[in-house]
Amino acid sequence: MNNGRYNIRTLGLELLMVALALIFFVPLYMTFVNGFKTYNEVVTSVAALPEVFQLENFITVWKQINFFGVFMNSIIVTAVSVIGILLISSMAAYQLVRRPGKVSNVIFMSILASLIIPFQTLMVPLVKVAKDLSIINSLHGIIMMYWGFGVPLAIFLYHGFIKGIPRELEEAAHIDGSGTFGVFFRILLPLLKPITTTIAILHSLWIWNDFLLPLITLSSDSTRTIPLAANIYFGQYTNEWHLAMAALTMAVVPIILFFLFMQRYIIQGITSGAVKG
Amino acid sequence: MNSSNRKLWTYVVFVAPALFFFTMIILVPFLRAIIYSFQDWNGISSDIAWAGWDNYATIWKDAGFHKSFAFTLKFVLVITILLNVFGFLLALVLNLSLKSRNLLRTAFFLPYVIGPVIIGFIWQFIFTNLFAEIGKATEWSMFMKNWLSLPGYAFWSLVIVTVWHSVGYFMVIYLAALQGVPKDLLEAAEIDGAGKWKRMQNVVLPLIRPAMTINLFLAISSGFKAFDLNFALTRGGPFGTTESIAYHIYLDAFTKNLFTLASAKAVVFFLVLAGITLVQVSVMKRKEVEM
Numbered sequence: 001m002n003n004g005r006y007n008i009r010t011l012g013l014e015l016l017m018v019a020l021a022l023i024f025f026v027p028l029y030m031t032f033v034n035g036f037k038t039y040n041e042v043v044t045s046v047a048a049l050p051e052v053f054q055l056e057n058f059i060t061v062w063k064q065i066n067f068f069g070v071f072m073n074s075i076i077v078t079a080v081s082v083i084g085i086l087l088i089s090s091m092a093a094y095q096l097v098r099r100p101g102k103v104s105n106v107i108f109m110s111i112l113a114s115l116i117i118p119f120q121t122l123m124v125p126l127v128k129v130a131k132d133l134s135i136i137n138s139l140h141g142i143i144m145m146y147w148g149f150g151v152p153l154a155i156f157l158y159h160g161f162i163k164g165i166p167r168e169l170e171e172a173a174h175i176d177g178s179g180t181f182g183v184f185f186r187i188l189l190p191l192l193k194p195i196t197t198t199i200a201i202l203h204s205l206w207i208w209n210d211f212l213l214p215l216i217t218l219s220s221d222s223t224r225t226i227p228l229a230a231n232i233y234f235g236q237y238t239n240e241w242h243l244a245m246a247a248l249t250m251a252v253v254p255i256i257l258f259f260l261f262m263q264r265y266i267i268q269g270i271t272s273g274a275v276k277g
Numbered sequence: 278m279n280s281s282n283r284k285l286w287t288y289v290v291f292v293a294p295a296l297f298f299f300t301m302i303i304l305v306p307f308l309r310a311i312i313y314s315f316q317d318w319n320g321i322s323s324d325i326a327w328a329g330w331d332n333y334a335t336i337w338k339d340a341g342f343h344k345s346f347a348f349t350l351k352f353v354l355v356i357t358i359l360l361n362v363f364g365f366l367l368a369l370v371l372n373l374s375l376k377s378r379n380l381l382r383t384a385f386f387l388p389y390v391i392g393p394v395i396i397g398f399i400w401q402f403i404f405t406n407l408f409a410e411i412g413k414a415t416e417w418s419m420f421m422k423n424w425l426s427l428p429g430y431a432f433w434s435l436v437i438v439t440v441w442h443s444v445g446y447f448m449v450i451y452l453a454a455l456q457g458v459p460k461d462l463l464e465a466a467e468i469d470g471a472g473k474w475k476r477m478q479n480v481v482l483p484l485i486r487p488a489m490t491i492n493l494f495l496a497i498s499s500g501f502k503a504f505d506l507n508f509a510l511t512r513g514g515p516f517g518t519t520e521s522i523a524y525h526i527y528l529d530a531f532t533k534n535l536f537t538l539a540s541a542k543a544v545v546f547f548l549v550l551a552g553i554t555l556v557q558v559s560v561m562k563r564k565e566v567e568m
Contacts, residue, residue, distance in 0.1 A: 006374060014375045021384035024441065028387075030407055031399050046406045092295035095288050107296060114303050116551045118502050120523045121543040122302075124530045125309035129301065148302020151295045180287045209392030211505050212523075216531060227394045231509070234398045241402060248402075251395050259390040263383060266390070270446065271453045274491050 028252070035246035042241045057246035061233070064243075067250055069222070070229040077139055077225055078207045081146035082200055088147065089154035089199070090192060094184055096155070097162040098170075108159065111152050119149070119212065127216055137219050145217065146207055154199050157273065161195040162188070201262070201269035208255060226251050310547075313540035321534065332541035342542060344517060345525035352435065352521065353500035359440050360496045361489070364447025371448065372455045382452070386445035393442060397509025400438045401425065404510075428518040431511050435519055438506055443499070447492050454488035455481070490561040494554055501550050522546050 034042050035057055037050040061067065096104045126145070127136065135141030165188070173183045189196075211227040218228060230251045237243050259266060317328040336342055367385055371378050388396065404424045412420035424430040458481055466476050504523040507513055513520035513528070520528070526546065530539035 006376075010373060010375065013370060013373070014377060017370055017375065017381050018377060021381050024384055024388070026407075027399050027403050027441070030403060034402070042406075046410050088294040088298065091291040095291040099284075099288055107292065110304070111299055114299070114307070116554065117303065117307055117547060118498075118523075118550055120502065120504070120526050121310055121547040122306040124526070124536060124540050124543055125306040125313060126302070127531075129306050129309065133301070144298065145302050148298040151299045152303070155295060180291075184291075205390060209390075209394075211392060211394040211508075212527070216527075227392050230395055230398060234509075241406065244398070245402065248395055248399055252391050252399075255390050255392075256387065259387065260383075267382075267386065267449055271449055274450050274495065275453070275487070 031245050031248050031252070034241060035249040037242050037245075039240060039242045042245075057242050058250065061243055061247045061250060065224075065229045065233050065247065066221075067229075070224050070226055071254070073139060073223060074208060074225045077143055077146070078204055081143045081150065081207050082203045084143065084147045085150035085154050085203055086196055086200060089151050090158050090189065090196070091184065092151075093155045093158035093162055094188060097159055098167070108155070111155050115152050115156065123212065123216055130217055136217055137223060139223055142214065142217055142223075145213060146203075149213075150203050150207075154203070157195055157199055158192065161192060165191055197265055198269040198273050201266050202273045205255075205266075226254075310540045310543055313537045314544045315541075316537045318537045319534045328537065332538050333545075335538060336541055336545060341517065341520075342522075342525060345520040345522050348432075348519060349501060349503070349522045352432070352503060353497055355436050356439050356500050357493060357496040359436065360444055360447045361492055363440060363444050364492065365451050367444065367448040368451035368455055371452055382445075382449070385448055388442045389446045391442075393505035394509045396438060396442050397506045400434070400510055404434055425511055426515050428515055431515055431519050435503075435506055435511060438510060439500075439503070442506075447496070450488050450492055451485065454485040458484050486561070486565040490558060490565065493561065494558055497557060498550065498554055501546075501553075 030046060033049060034046065036053045036055070037057075038054070041048070041050055092107075096108050130136040130141060130145065133141075135144055169187055169191075170183045173187050178186065209227060211231070214225050214228045215231070218224065224232070230247060233247045234244055237247075314332055315328060315330070316325050317331065318325040371382055375381065408420045408424060411417070412422075422430060424434045462480055462484075463476060466480050471479065502523055503521045504527065507519055507521045507524045508527075511519040513524050522542075523546075526539050526542050529535040529542065
C-alpha cells in the first residue's frame, strides 16, 4: 500500500470516490429538494430544483401529523429507554463481575445466550405478555420492553469492561467507609464512561430507528414515534409526493444532525461495539 | 443485619432490576413461543388446545413459508457477499492518504444512521419517479421498467437499497481493522520482496480476519432478520416474491391471526439462524491468528 505518496493514480481514485459519494447522496438530495416543491413541480420534473423554495409542505405536514408531539415521543422513548438500560445493566454487570459464583455464572450465561434469539421469535408471544402486564399501547410500556431487549448487549459489554478494572480502587474506598452504592456511583460509574458512551450510541440509534416493536405494540395516535408516523403518513399520501417528501425530510433531519455533530463518537462507538460483540 | 446478609441484599438490589426485565421481556416470551408452537390458538379466543407437532407438520407443507425461506436464503447470500466486498473495497481506498477521506467516510456512512423504514419510503420515490424520469431522458430500458412491480427487479431493488444503506457500516469496521495492521510488518514484507498482492494475501488478510468474522456474522444475521425494507419498499410483493421470513411471520401472526402457527415458524427461524451463525463464528474463529 502506498503510504503518504500522492500521485496521479491517487488523484484519479480520489475523483472516482467523490463521484461515487455524490451518487450515494442522490436519494437524500431528491427527498430534500422535492419536499420544497409544489405537486405540479414534482410531477413535471423530479430532478429539477424548485422554482421557489416554499415551506408550505412542511407546515402542512407539521400540523397533519402533529410533528412536535411525534418528535417528543421519539425523544422520550429513546432517552428514558437508554438511560434505564445503562443504569440497570451497569449495576447488574458490576455485581456479576465482582461476586463470581454459580448464581452469577448462570445469570450471565443465560443473558449472553439470549443474544442469538431474533426479535421475530419473541414478538408473537410478547404482544400477549404485554397485554397481560397491561404495558401495551403506552410509552412507558414500550420503554420497559426496550429495557428488557437492551439489557443483554449492555450487560455483555459492561461485563467485559468491568473485568479489566482493578479492584484496588473500590477496596480503598470501602476501607474509607463507603458502602457498595457509594463505591459504584462515585468510583466505578465515572470509570465506565468510554463503554457507557458506546452502549448509549448503539442503543440510541437502534431505538430511535426501530419500527417493528412500535408497529406491533403502539396503536393510538398519541403514542406514535417518528418511524410509525412516517409509515402512516406515507400510506395515506402515497401519490402526493410533495407532502410525502416533506414528511420524510422532517423524519431524517434530526438523526442526520445528530450524526454530523456526534460523528466521531458514533463511528468509534459502532466500531468498538461491533469488535467486542 | 449481619454482614453476609447485607452482602446478599446488595447483590439482589443490583442484579434484580436487569434480571426482572430480561425475564419478563425475553425469557418468558421465548418459552411461550416454544409452548405456543405446540398449541392451536387464534390469539383471541379463551380456549387453547394442545396440537402436538401439528404446526410443525403444517410448516413442512406450507408453500408460502418455503417460498419466503428460499427468498431469504438467496437474499442473505447476495448481500453478505456484496456488503463485504464493497465494504472492504471502500475501506481499502479510504485507507490511502486521500485528501477528502474524512468527508468520504461521512458520506458513505450517513445512510446507515437513518431508519430502514424511512429509507424504504425514500427509495420507493426514487424507483417510481426518478427512474421513470431517467428512463424518459436516456431511453435506457433498465430505467423504463417499474422495478418494484417486476419479480426479478424487486429482489435487486431490495439488494441495492440494503447495500446503499449498510455498506458504510461494513466499511467502517474494515477500515478500523486495516488501520490496526502494523506498518512495520508491511514494510518488512516489502523489503523481503513481497509485491502488492502477496502483501495483501499473506499479511493484510490474515490480520483482519477478526473483522471478517464480525462482518460476515452481521451480514448473515441482519439479512435473515430483514423486515423493515420488505415492509416499506416492496410490501413483500410482487406476488409475495420478496416476503422475508420475518415479514412472513409478521403477516401470519398479526394479519391472519395464525398465532400458534406463526410461533412454530418463529421457533424454526430461531433454530436455523442460531445454527448457521454459531457454525459460521466457530469455524472462522478457529482461522483467526493471534497477534
